[in-house]
Amino acid sequence: MDFGKEGSLSIEPLDKILASVPNAGFGDLIPILQKIQAAYGYLPPSVLMAASSRTGITASRIYGVATFYEQFHLEPHGRHTIKCCRGTACHVRGGRNIIRAISRTLGVEESETTEDMRFTFETVACLGTCFLAPVMMVNNDYYGHMTSNKVKDILERYS
Amino acid sequence: MSEIQVTINGKELTSKAGQNILELALANDIEIPNLCYDPRLRPSGSCRLCVVEVQGQAEPVAACTFQIQPGMVVQTQTEEIRAIRKTVLELLFYEHRGSCTTCDENGDCKLQRYAYEYQLSDDVFEPPAGEGRRENYTTGNEALEYDLGKCIRCGRCIQICEEVQADSALTFKSRAASVEVSTAFDMPLNDSTCELCGQCISSCPTGALYERAAKGKGQCKDLVRTRTTCPYCGVGCQIDLNVNPKASEIVRVTSEVGCIPNNGNLCVKGRFGMDFIASDKRLTEPLIKRNGKFEKATWDEAITFIAERLKRTRSQFGADSIAGLSSAKCTNEDNYVFQKFIRACIGTNNVDHCARLCHASTVAGLARAFGSGAMTNSIDELKNAACIFVIGSNTTEAHPVIGLYIKKAVMKNGAELVVADPRAIDLTRFARLYIAQKPGTDVALINAMMNVIINEELHDKAFIKERTEDFEKLETILKDFTPEKAEGITTIPADKIRAAARLYANAKTASIVYSMGITQHTTGTDNVLSLANLAMLTGNVGAESTGVNPLRGQNNVQGACDLGALPNVYPGYQSVEDSQIQANFESAWGGKLSGRKGLTVVEMMHAIEEGKVKALYVMGENPALSDPNLNRTRRALEKVDFLVVQDIFLSETAEYADVVLPSVCFAEKDGTFTNTERRVQRVRKAVAPPGQARSDWKIICEVATKMAYPMSYEGADKIMGEIASVTPIYGGISFDRIDSVGLQWPCLDKGHPGTRFLHEGTFKRGKGKFHAVEFIEADELPDEDYPFVLTTGRQLYQFHTGTMTRKSPAINQVSPTGYVEIHPDDARRLEISSGENVEVITRRGRVTTPARVTSKIEKGWLFMPFHFRESPANMLTNDALDPTAKIPEYKVCAAAVNKTKQPK
Numbered sequence A: 001m002d003f004g005k006e007g008s009l010s011i012e013p014l015d016k017i018l019a020s021v022p023n024a025g026f027g028d029l030i031p032i033l034q035k036i037q038a039a040y041g042y043l044p045p046s047v048l049m050a051a052s053s054r055t056g057i058t059a060s061r062i063y064g065v066a067t068f069y070e071q072f073h074l075e076p077h078g079r080h081t082i083k084c085c086r087g088t089a090c091h092v093r094g095g096r097n098i099i100r101a102i103s104r105t106l107g108v109e110e111s112e113t114t115e116d117m118r119f120t121f122e123t124v125a126c127l128g129t130c131f132l133a134p135v136m137m138v139n140n141d142y143y144g145h146m147t148s149n150k151v152k153d154i155l156e157r158y159s
Numbered sequence B: 001m002s003e004i005q006v007t008i009n010g011k012e013l014t015s016k017a018g019q020n021i022l023e024l025a026l027a028n029d030i031e032i033p034n035l036c037y038d039p040r041l042r043p044s045g046s047c048r049l050c051v052v053e054v055q056g057q058a059e060p061v062a063a064c065t066f067q068i069q070p071g072m073v074v075q076t077q078t079e080e081i082r083a084i085r086k087t088v089l090e091l092l093f094y095e096h097r098g099s100c101t102t103c104d105e106n107g108d109c110k111l112q113r114y115a116y117e118y119q120l121s122d123d124v125f126e127p128p129a130g131e132g133r134r135e136n137y138t139t140g141n142e143a144l145e146y147d148l149g150k151c152i153r154c155g156r157c158i159q160i161c162e163e164v165q166a167d168s169a170l171t172f173k174s175r176a177a178s179v180e181v182s183t184a185f186d187m188p189l190n191d192s193t194c195e196l197c198g199q200c201i202s203s204c205p206t207g208a209l210y211e212r213a214a215k216g217k218g219q220c221k222d223l224v225r226t227r228t229t230c231p232y233c234g235v236g237c238q239i240d241l242n243v244n245p246k247a248s249e250i251v252r253v254t255s256e257v258g259c260i261p262n263n264g265n266l267c268v269k270g271r272f273g274m275d276f277i278a279s280d281k282r283l284t285e286p287l288i289k290r291n292g293k294f295e296k297a298t299w300d301e302a303i304t305f306i307a308e309r310l311k312r313t314r315s316q317f318g319a320d321s322i323a324g325l326s327s328a329k330c331t332n333e334d335n336y337v338f339q340k341f342i343r344a345c346i347g348t349n350n351v352d353h354c355a356r357l358c359h360a361s362t363v364a365g366l367a368r369a370f371g372s373g374a375m376t377n378s379i380d381e382l383k384n385a386a387c388i389f390v391i392g393s394n395t396t397e398a399h400p401v402i403g404l405y406i407k408k409a410v411m412k413n414g415a416e417l418v419v420a421d422p423r424a425i426d427l428t429r430f431a432r433l434y435i436a437q438k439p440g441t442d443v444a445l446i447n448a449m450m451n452v453i454i455n456e457e458l459h460d461k462a463f464i465k466e467r468t469e470d471f472e473k474l475e476t477i478l479k480d481f482t483p484e485k486a487e488g489i490t491t492i493p494a495d496k497i498r499a500a501a502r503l504y505a506n507a508k509t510a511s512i513v514y515s516m517g518i519t520q521h522t523t524g525t526d527n528v529l530s531l532a533n534l535a536m537l538t539g540n541v542g543a544e545s546t547g548v549n550p551l552r553g554q555n556n557v558q559g560a561c562d563l564g565a566l567p568n569v570y571p572g573y574q575s576v577e578d579s580q581i582q583a584n585f586e587s588a589w590g591g592k593l594s595g596r597k598g599l600t601v602v603e604m605m606h607a608i609e610e611g612k613v614k615a616l617y618v619m620g621e622n623p624a625l626s627d628p629n630l631n632r633t634r635r636a637l638e639k640v641d642f643l644v645v646q647d648i649f650l651s652e653t654a655e656y657a658d659v660v661l662p663s664v665c666f667a668e669k670d671g672t673f674t675n676t677e678r679r680v681q682r683v684r685k686a687v688a689p690p691g692q693a694r695s696d697w698k699i700i701c702e703v704a705t706k707m708a709y710p711m712s713y714e715g716a717d718k719i720m721g722e723i724a725s726v727t728p729i730y731g732g733i734s735f736d737r738i739d740s741v742g743l744q745w746p747c748l749d750k751g752h753p754g755t756r757f758l759h760e761g762t763f764k765r766g767k768g769k770f771h772a773v774e775f776i777e778a779d780e781l782p783d784e785d786y787p788f789v790l791t792t793g794r795q796l797y798q799f800h801t802g803t804m805t806r807k808s809p810a811i812n813q814v815s816p817t818g819y820v821e822i823h824p825d826d827a828r829r830l831e832i833s834s835g836e837n838v839e840v841i842t843r844r845g846r847v848t849t850p851a852r853v854t855s856k857i858e859k860g861w862l863f864m865p866f867h868f869r870e871s872p873a874n875m876l877t878n879d880a881l882d883p884t885a886k887i888p889e890y891k892v893c894a895a896a897v898n899k900t901k902q903p904k
């Protein structure tokens, strides 16, 4: 399979990671994936394929685990993750405007990453803090009772 | 195994240790609904539908994961249990699109059956919200289709791909409500590790996985299933042809879990390779060539014409100027009638078939060493062998379902697998030890292994003394055949040879598995004798899971040999040169027989060249693509005065014929095939033949009758009756006895149960005979002009000359054309890149084909599959013969590779 320009990613960091886990088996997969993600910023499929052929852990299993846990990303991911709520409570309180404001400020659509790799912008069904509606989250920080004009200020705090 | 008493629903039952509740219940016809259970798989307990009540357990338990314990009391149908099951089913339907009215699985779907049985309420059948059809890993795949809306996430497809097939192509992707089945990185199925066996379809309990080509061609509930035997390889899988009776069309192929020998498992050819049956390229009328062009003829004209020409040839040049090629694809009955026609009606022993080209050396070699030239054990016994030594057999591609047994032996039962092959074949993934011998050096390897065994005193002295003879002769020549010496010849490091010898010799039960990598050499008989030596030296023959197992290539090559489609023996391997036997057959068949043995396949071609053979009758074979040194073979076909070809397609060979007769294929006739483990199995008619096509044996009977040797049978079963009366090893075979499960020969009389493994207690020939086999080089070695060693073989997706498999869109999608494998270093030096067309040249011909650069093959060696008419490997192969078995050396010749001038 052709993984596009990703095919040219260096395998060196992977080799270092695998060297630190001798005789890696399925049980070591999660820590290995975490290290790969730390080294590459995400889990590049071409690197995972290489990990599969080097460890003998099947590619299908690696993919299954990588897609099961929310912590793993198979596409390049920004340094910071914005999660803006599009749930019912937030929606009636103008959540749509917040989403639009973020989009405008960063120049990306939902589930995209800014070119400078600073932010990945996601929307979610409910953040579980409806009493704060409308809500957005950056990394682990909650921002409640949002308005469109607060967006820019908040985002500037993250470099 | 200890027995355990249990009570289910008030009934006392006896269980085997290790059984779970579900297995015990099913074995006793107690119905427990189940969705994620497949006896071929490790129970996963994921669907929770099989819950039952066990006395003393606080909660209901899953029957499929709960082991039977002594005195256990189980209830399977209490109201409480039924209510739980109903809830489970309703939950499933929130994810499953209930569209049974348009679903192909309708009638065979377990979910549907249970929904009815548990009377689910109507509102659960609303379509699940937001789940439209999306692209998935099967989009665009010609073989199978995955429908997420019908998937209940039981995981059986994933499990069977991993546990049984060992391909691990599938996985669950994502979590919670968005879980779906996919491949790694959602790559298209054909780019993944999938080998298109379709096992995932066979295990899926719903219509979520289905053969794409079968969709819309008839729902399961309307299909009529006919049990028959797969027409491809020698495994002889039992398949069910599912026919839509309205269209008289084969819609899909299924197989029943539990059937012998394949337990519901099939490979890509058996499952997806049946398009040829309804192909519009089938022959439907007799054709006679007039002025170089085929013209339609009536059966009467054609038969009369053939009979006249054959009679004329015989009276002018004698019976030995006529030769016949019988067929390993045809039934036992066809083969029996054909050789009887050649022998009793024509009056010559010039009858042979393609077994000459695959296992003649097995028949010759094992007959000399043991007294019988067939697989010593049963397929099923492989799974319990402690050591399996695979040499010269690419089992997972050429005999895929036997490959499954070998994988199972390793993965489930911890067998030690030793693989010796010039190419890093798929089985090496499972091997404890992989050694790559240079093509054509097997004797050196085996001799060195035996040298180690004797030096380290690992041989079975008692066995040698009691059951064998001529050991001293072998011992003498082995003295100086050290692993170091063999290293120089085979390129395998001496220590690895030692390791292989120890693994094999130390195992309690050891099975050798080999195929054409051993037989197709000028030293083929020697190779086979060496393997027989190795087995006898360690006492590894004549017991369960212990023996020497040649895997036969064609579906019925075993049967064609058994029934005397060979120039030196009558049915049952009875020599034509023995006057007593000859007299018996003369009285059985009512005619004078020749006491001179006849010509073999390649000898026939050479005799045509010399003008000695004037007429050739070919039934269902394709020498114009399968024989070595094709240019020479084709010149012979051109030259022969009179050529009759009986086939289902206008094959490459039929193009040369004077008369072509349309015959019926396996799905259109009744009869039997004998598989590689000597099991005689039924072939049953499932659909009507195209046009005027006729059974091979009927055609032969008509020609014979026209030639004043009346032959006629009411049906195939009557032919089997006659076979049993003249063939001792088939003495007890009859259609009614093999109706549900085939019998393994020797089966001497009506009360005989058949034979699972051979040579127990005593060899067929009395004492096993050692042969001192010296190493001899291959006939043609690389030199300056032809620096590579070219070896040829099979590929998983195609069969033989491709006339059948290449009609399947599913197969063509993955295997569109031929190729030559070359090592990356050689490719770099010659500036060849993968996919680029190259020219492969030998002293006999040249072929242009795309290169496949791979480190699966060693430096200096090349590999080509032989299935493809556009790049026929056999233009290149050497027709030098093994002096004993007359098998040609397909596996080794010297070759050169060039970049082609044209742009790719």
Ligand code: SF4
Pocket (backbone or CB within 6 Å): B157, B160, B161, B165, B167, B168, B169, B170, B193, B194, B195, B196, B197, B198, B199, B200, B201
């Ligand atoms: S067809 Fe066979 S190899 Fe392919 S995914 Fe299905 S089970 Fe696996």
Ligand code: SF4
Pocket (backbone or CB within 6 Å): B150, B151, B152, B153, B154, B155, B156, B157, B158, B181, B203, B204, B205, B206, B208, B209
């Ligand atoms: S496709 Fe079939 S076998 Fe696979 S998980 Fe879905 S329902 Fe089960």
Ligand code: SF4
Pocket (backbone or CB within 6 Å): B230, B231, B232, B233, B234, B235, B236, B237, B262, B265, B266, B267, B268, B269, B270, B271, B399, B400, B401, B402
């Ligand atoms: S393994 Fe052989 S017999 Fe079985 S399905 Fe495949 S080709 Fe047919």
Ligand code: FES
Pocket (backbone or CB within 6 Å): A085, A086, A087, A088, A089, A090, A091, A125, A126, A127, A128, A129, A130, A133, A135
């Ligand atoms: S709807 Fe937005 S936090 Fe719950």
Ligand code: FES
Pocket (backbone or CB within 6 Å): B033, B034, B035, B036, B037, B044, B045, B046, B047, B048, B049, B050, B051, B062, B063, B064, B065
């Ligand atoms: S069959 Fe037992 S849990 Fe599915």
